[in-house]
Amino acid sequence: xxxxxxxxxxxxxxxxxxxxxxxxxxxxxxxxxxxxxxxxxxxxxxxxxxxxxxxxxxxxxxxxxxxxxxxxxxxxxxxxxxxxxxxxxxxxxxxxxxxxxxxxxxxxxxxxxxxxxxxxxxxxxxxxxxxxxxxxxxxxxxxxxxxxxxxxxxxxxxxxxxxxxxxxxxxxxxxxxxxxxxxxxxxxxxxxxxxxxxxxxxxxxxxxxxxxxxxxxxxxxxxxxxxxxxxxxxxxxxxxxxxxxxxxxxxxxxxxxxxxxxxxxxxxxxxxxxxxxxxxxxxxxxxxxxxxxxxxxxxxxxxxxxxxxxxxxxxxxxxxxxxxxxxxxxxxxxxxxxxxxxxxxxxxxxxxxxxxxxxxxxxxxxxxxxxxxxxxxxxxxxxxxxxxxxxxxxxxxxxxxxxxxxxxxxxxxxxxxxxxxxxxxxxxxxxxxxxxxxxxxxxxxxxxxxxxxxxxxxxxxxxxxxxxxxxxxxxxxxxxxx
Ligand SMILES: *[C@@H]1O[C@H](CO)[C@@H](O)[C@H](O)[C@H]1NC(C)=O
Ligand SMILES: *[C@@H]1O[C@H](CO)[C@@H](O)[C@H](O)[C@H]1NC(C)=O
Ligand SMILES: *[C@@H]1O[C@H](CO)[C@@H](O)[C@H](O)[C@H]1NC(C)=O
Ligand SMILES: *[C@@H]1O[C@H](CO)[C@@H](O)[C@H](O)[C@H]1NC(C)=O
Ligand SMILES: *[C@@H]1O[C@H](CO)[C@@H](O)[C@H](O)[C@H]1NC(C)=O
Numbered sequence: 288x289x290x291x292x293x294x295x296x297x298x299x300x301x302x303x304x305x306x307x308x309x310x311x312x313x314x315x316x317x318x319x320x321x322x323x324x325x326x327x328x329x330x331x332x333x334x335x336x337x338x339x340x341x342x343x344x345x346x347x348x349x350x351x352x353x354x355x356x357x358x359x360x361x362x363x364x365x366x367x368x369x370x371x372x373x374x375x376x377x378x379x380x381x382x383x384x385x386x387x388x389x390x391x392x393x394x395x396x397x398x399x400x401x402x403x404x405x406x407x408x409x410x411x412x413x414x415x416x417x418x419x420x421x422x423x424x425x426x427x428x429x430x431x432x433x434x435x436x437x438x439x440x441x442x443x444x445x446x447x448x449x450x451x452x453x454x455x456x457x458x459x460x461x462x463x464x465x466x467x468x469x470x471x472x473x474x475x476x477x478x479x480x481x482x483x484x485x486x487x488x489x490x491x492x493x494x495x496x497x498x499x500x501x502x503x504x505x506x507x508x509x510x511x512x513x514x515x516x517x518x519x520x521x522x523x524x525x526x527x528x529x530x531x532x533x534x535x536x537x538x539x540x541x542x543x544x545x546x547x548x549x550x551x552x553x554x555x556x557x558x559x560x561x562x563x564x565x566x567x568x569x570x571x572x573x574x575x576x577x578x579x580x581x582x583x584x585x586x587x588x589x590x591x592x593x594x595x596x597x598x599x600x601x602x603x604x605x606x607x608x609x610x611x612x613x614x615x616x617x618x619x620x621x622x623x624x625x626x627x628x629x630x631x632x633x634x635x636x637x638x639x640x641x642x643x644x645x646x647x648x649x650x651x652x653x654x655x656x657x658x659x660x661x662x663x664x665x666x667x668x669x670x671x672x673x674x675x676x677x678x679x680x681x682x683x684x685x686x687x688x689x690x691x692x693x694x695x696x697x698x699x700x701x702x703x704x705x706x707x708x709x710x711x712x713x714x715x716x717x718x719x720x721x722x723x724x725x726x727x728x729x730x731x732x733x734x735x736x737x738x739x740x741x742x743x744x745x746x747x748x749x750x751x752x753x754x755x756x757x758x759x760x761x762x763x764x765x766x767x768x769x
Contacts, residue, residue: 358478361470363392363470366455367395367452369398370397371457372459373400374399377397383461383463384460387463389466396448398443420436434534438525441522455515456509461581464578467606469509471576481513481547482510483548483550484556485509485550486552486553488658488668489667490667497537500540501539502536504539506558506579525541528545560658561656568654591705616648616649618742624750626642627643638682641715650669651672653674677710678711679715683721684705685705687700697732701728702726704724708722731759743760744766
């Protein structure tokens with residue numbers, strides 16, 4: 288029927304109806320312009336009310352400043368963590384998580400595959416509260432649902448706690464997070480927009496096998512509130528759509544891609560698909576705040592004289608004072624002796640017996656090996672330098688030992704020699720051995736360094752007996768680090 292009824296007899300009625308409809312239409316358009324943020328759904332309603340309120344404020348200001356919405360600054364209370372682990376592994380992994388979790392301050396949950404057994408009960412107050420993951424075996428009609436349980440954890444974490452949520456941070460039960468840096472980095476993004484922030488693998492083949500555009504779950508990934516909500520809503524369909532995929536992170540990435548969002552990689556998130564001694568990597572960390580750390584179980588301890596747990600706690604001593612500088616590489620030269628100093632704040636210090644430019648020292652020394660067998664280079668997502676015994680190439684290596692506040696309200700970190708270098712002095716640059724240095728002291732400002740447009744600079748202020756003293760400062764306008 289419809290418009291075919293519009294013959295001569297009822298023509299005038301039709302015209303009246305048409306005009307009436309057009310008037311209604313314009314009234315509707317006018318009204319909906321006035322209320323542009325009418326919620327589309329009442330699903331997750333508490334969260335939705337918040338986000339529609341902030342949206343209506345941010346529309347005009349977002350034109351002026353595209354990345355920051357007119358909102359209070361993001362802090363830890365706006366983040367919810369979803370950690371997915373197994374009951375079996377938690378017995379030994381809980382110490383890793385407890386090294387960074389702040390009880391009653393950090394929000395979030397640990398999702399276990401089953402109820403915790405005797406050794407874990409009563410549940411530690413220093414651990415995240417736990418939940419047992421939803422049983423997906425009936426829904427998916429199969430018994431091995433490991434990958435899907437991890438993905439479904441996103442929805443479960445969102446479901447359990449999304450009031451005032453700005454970012455959902457997902458991780459494994461062996462992910463070590465640096466909370467202050469995570470908050471500072473996330474505060475730079477507009478949480479009312481759609482963001483999928485994650486870390487690529489350091490190992491090229493891992494990215495190739497899974498995806499270059501996925502966030503690796505062990506490194507942790509962050510979903511802004513609107514994306515977390517959209518993904519939670521689509522979760523069951525997404526699990527069905529990608530039932531053929533076995534990898535959790537790849538499935539997550541695929542579901543997010545279908546929402547229309549792609550990965551923004553962050554250089555401070557570390558899957559650590561590396562093996563052995565990663566001191567070379569951490570001594571030339573990219574100029575980006577360190578956000579996480581993973582595969583702690585399979586690495587050699589970060590500090591040669593400590594075990595893994597002690598190493599995590601030791602690194603946290605520096606992290607608790609200043610995460611903005613943690614493992615940031617600062618380089619300066621001692622011209623009297625032709626030495627280069629490279630400090631990875633809170634972790635290590637190197638002395639080289641010749642002048643090397645920053646462009647060179649930025650490349651990690653390849654102290655580590657690949658995650659799995661790799662037939663030929665390139666192996667890593669960054670350039671490396673080989674290990675060398677050449678006295679003009681090999682550093683004297685020192686590791687973080689202690690941290691304290693000075694009477695002038697600066698921060699003093701000290702680094703002590705790991706072992707004798709065992710080679711003669713570098714002859715070509717004047718034969719100035721650094722063998723006698725056993726300790727390096729570094730003074731840094733007590734204020735955080737959030738803007739990372741340029742690295743910090745330093746001066747070697749004294750080389751005295753067995754000790755070298757270095758002061759951090761901002762680089763001068765025309766300073767060249769070479
Ligand atoms: C943010 O919004 C408040 C009102 O909610 C307004 O008073 C303030 O001027 C706005 N600030 C900016 C930078 O737009
Ligand atoms: C975090 O921000 C909220 C406002 O969104 C504020 O009420 C709260 O006090 C802040 N918390 C901290 C620890 O700064
Ligand atoms: C956390 O809060 C609970 C209840 O509010 C309290 O019993 C517990 O002692 C708190 N834990 C810490 C470590 O502050
Ligand atoms: C530093 O090394 C250069 C060669 O690279 C050499 O010419 C110069 O004399 C050395 N300076 C000192 C103080 O040893
Ligand atoms: C370098 O110094 C060592 C002792 O410090 C000395 O034995 C050696 O002869 C020197 N070599 C050169 C080439 O000057």
